[in-house]
Amino acid sequence: MLQREDFPFLGFGVGLRRPHYSHILEKHPAIDWFEVISENFMVAGGRPLEVLDAVRAQYPVVLHGVSMSIGSADPLDRKYLRGLRALARRAAPVWISDHLCWSGVGGKSLHDLLPLPHNEETVRHTAARIRRVQDILERHILIENVSSYLTFRTSTMTEWEFVRAVAEEADCGILLDINNIFVNAFNHRFSAEEYIDEIPPERVVQFHLAGHSDHGAYLLDTHDHPVRDDVWALYARAVRRFGAVSTLIEWDDNIPPFAVLAAAAGRARGIYESVRRECVTADGARA
Numbered sequence: 001m002l003q004r005e006d007f008p009f010l011g012f013g014v015g016l017r018r019p020h021y022s023h024i025l026e027k028h029p030a031i032d033w034f035e036v037i038s039e040n041f042m043v044a045g046g047r048p049l050e051v052l053d054a055v056r057a058q059y060p061v062v063l064h065g066v067s068m069s070i071g072s073a074d075p076l077d078r079k080y081l082r083g084l085r086a087l088a089r090r091a092a093p094v095w096i097s098d099h100l101c102w103s104g105v106g107g108k109s110l111h112d113l114l115p116l117p118h119n120e121e122t123v124r125h126t127a128a129r130i131r132r133v134q135d136i137l138e139r140h141i142l143i144e145n146v147s148s149y150l151t152f153r154t155s156t157m158t159e160w161e162f163v164r165a166v167a168e169e170a171d172c173g174i175l176l177d178i179n180n181i182f183v184n185a186f187n188h189r190f191s192a193e194e195y196i197d198e199i200p201p202e203r204v205v206q207f208h209l210a211g212h213s214d215h216g217a218y219l220l221d222t223h224d225h226p227v228r229d230d231v232w233a234l235y236a237r238a239v240r241r242f243g244a245v246s247t248l249i250e251w252d253d254n255i256p257p258f259a260v261l262a263a264a265a266g267r268a269r270g271i272y273e274s275v276r277r278e279c280v281t282a283d284g285a286r287a
């Protein structure tokens with residue numbers, strides 16, 4: 001059974017991205033932790049693994065995958081999972097995450113994080129596969145809620161009911177992407193606040209924060225902008241509900257200087273600390 005205390009609070013981190021390798025290795029900037037894209041380091045050797053070893057020696061690191069395709073109808077990709085297990089043995093990440101989605105079928109990868117129908121059949125199918133992955137990796141993993149731009153006629157539950165049901169049946173953790181909740185709430189006209197309020201706190205191990213693009217009729221999860229003010233506000237609500245949860249700034253396109261990412265991580269810390277002060281004050285007022 002997943003124990004929340006087995007997942008330490010790492011503080012406020014950023015994604016490890018190639019344009020920042022030299023800066024990080026030479027300057028050792030003050031940042032709490034890094035998230036690395038697993039697939040970028042599932043290689044036999046060379047510069048990427050040297051960078052990972054050097055970063056790992058100085059900072060906590062977690063692995064975040066983009067191609068497990070955990071919801072697909074294809075068989076699990078054993079070769080991929082063996083590679084991930086080998087990387088995990090080398091890098092000793094604090095945890096491993098991937099997305100609650102599918103990425104391909106019939107042996108073809110679409111290189112995207114595609115949404116799943118929210119129903120009991122998909123819960124059972126996906127949770128059973130997560131359990132098998134956890135057996136192979138010999139640890140609990142985290143699954144992340146994805147952004148989406150369509151819904152399925154076969155869905156019988158809300159997205160937050162689906163995320164919760166999969167995590168509970170698989171006995172895995174949740175990586176809650178606050179921006180994805182905001183994007184989906186706008187695109188599918190549901191309440192982001194209700195979503196946050198219905199996710200079980202004992203399974204939430206990590207948050208993602210990212211920027212999206214506003215296309216008027218819909219929002220697109222592009223990871224190429226600063227985090228929007230509405231998403232910061234939703235983050236504050238999440239901190240109030242879930243408490244000390246390791247928080248990561250994602251930025252994948254138009255990547256700015258490292259200092260911009262570090263400042264965003266600092267803003268997350270500021271929100272966390274002000275929410276904590278609010279809670280202490282409220283407790284004091286009640287006492």
Ligand SMILES: [Fe+2]
Pocket residue numbers: 144177208210250
């Ligand atoms: Fe994310």
